[in-house]
Amino acid sequence: KAGVTQTPRYLIKTRGQQVTLSCSPISGHRSVSWYQQTPGQGLQFLFEYFSETQRNKGNFPGRFSGRQFSNSRSEMNVSTLELGDSALYLCASSLRLAAYNEQFFGPGTRLTVL
Amino acid sequence: GENVEQHPSTLSVQEGDSAVIKCTYSDSASNYFPWYKQELGKRPQLIIDIRSNVGEKKDQRIAVTLNKTAKHFSLHITETQPEDSAVYFCAASHARGANNLFFGTGTRLTVIP
Numbered sequence: 001k002a003g004v005t006q007t008p009r010y011l012i013k014t015r016g017q018q019v020t021l022s023c024s025p026i027s028g029h030r031s032v033s034w035y036q037q038t039p040g041q042g043l044q045f046l047f048e049y050f051s052e053t054q055r056n057k058g059n060f061p062g063r064f065s066g067r068q069f070s071n072s073r074s075e076m077n078v079s080t081l082e083l084g085d086s087a088l089y090l091c092a093s094s095l096r097l098a099a100y101n102e103q104f105f106g107p108g109t110r111l112t113v114l
Numbered sequence: 115g116e117n118v119e120q121h122p123s124t125l126s127v128q129e130g131d132s133a134v135i136k137c138t139y140s141d142s143a144s145n146y147f148p149w150y151k152q153e154l155g156k157r158p159q160l161i162i163d164i165r166s167n168v169g170e171k172k173d174q175r176i177a178v179t180l181n182k183t184a185k186h187f188s189l190h191i192t193e194t195q196p197e198d199s200a201v202y203f204c205a206a207s208h209a210r211g212a213n214n215l216f217f218g219t220g221t222r223l224t225v226i227p
Contacts, residue, residue, distance in 0.1 A: 004157075033213055043158070043203060043217035056214045059115070090157065094213050100146050100165060101213055105157040 002027065004093050004106035012112045018079040021109045025072050025093030031055075032074040033103060034066060037088040046089075049074050078111075086113045116141040118206050120218025127194050128226050135221045137204035138186040144208035147180060147187050148215070153200045161202075162189070194225045 005024045013019050025032050033056075034046040045058040049068035066076040072093075078085055088110050092103035117140040127133050139147075148163035164171045164178045164187065171178050175194075180187040191198055201222050205215040 031213055033215075035215075035217075042219040043205075043215075045214045045216065048214050058214065092213075100163075102148070102160050102163070103213055103215065105150075105159070107157050 004091060004104050006089075006091055006106040006109050008109060009107065010110050010112075012114065013081050014114050015081055015083060017081050018077060019081060019111060020075055020077045021089055021091075021111075023074045023076075023091035023093075023106055025074070025091075026104055029093035029095050029104070030072050031094040031096060031101070032068055032072065033092045033094070034074070034076050035090045035092065036060075037090055037108070038086075043090070046076065081113045083113050086111060116144055116206055116208060116216040118204060118216050118218045120204050120221060122221060123219065124222045124224070126224045126226060129194060129196060131194055133189075133191045133194055133198070133223055133225075135189045135202055135204070135223070136186060137188070137206075137218050138184075139206040139216075140185065141206070141208050142182075142185065144206040144216075146207040147178070148205050148207075149178060149189050150203045150205065150217075151200045152203065152220075158203060191223075194223075196225050196227050199223055199225045 031050045033048040048056040052068045063079045068074045088108045090108045092105045094101040120137045145166035150158035151161045152158040177190045201220045204218040
């Protein structure tokens, strides 16, 4: 089975721009979660989607949004980019929506905001 | 919300020695505690997890213990090897019908050959 894939792997943007990141989960997985990883804050939960619906949201501003498609692929969007948005964005897929489910991480998209 | 603290932030051990990483959590409703290993430039990978109804779990050289009363859990690696060098993250999850994990800040483990 192919693992979780994310595109693009690297992205450079300037302040004020917007960006869209994509995540394809493991085949058959219906839950996709997004995390932001920075040296200072570690791994922080952004949001989770299941069956095209956002089920949970972390403590991030409204500039961060996402969606999930019928094939379980997910995208996240960040508008009006700020320097502090520079981070590694990881998505993770899981079979079901429940605790105890192993989450499989993708390789991440490294976003640099200049 | 849940707050997970992890110590130490860095840890160096000689090859063959044991390593212990400790985490505490704040929300008594948390019931699932996975540990992830992240090698440099790679994605986090689950190495072991434990549920709140279990006090200890072992998998070869790796073990995790959980003290629900004190709200802390620990990762133990015995007979460390150079390939164990990585950043280790603990996490906690508590929401029913949700997968969101609250992560500790990570421990950089270096195993010296």
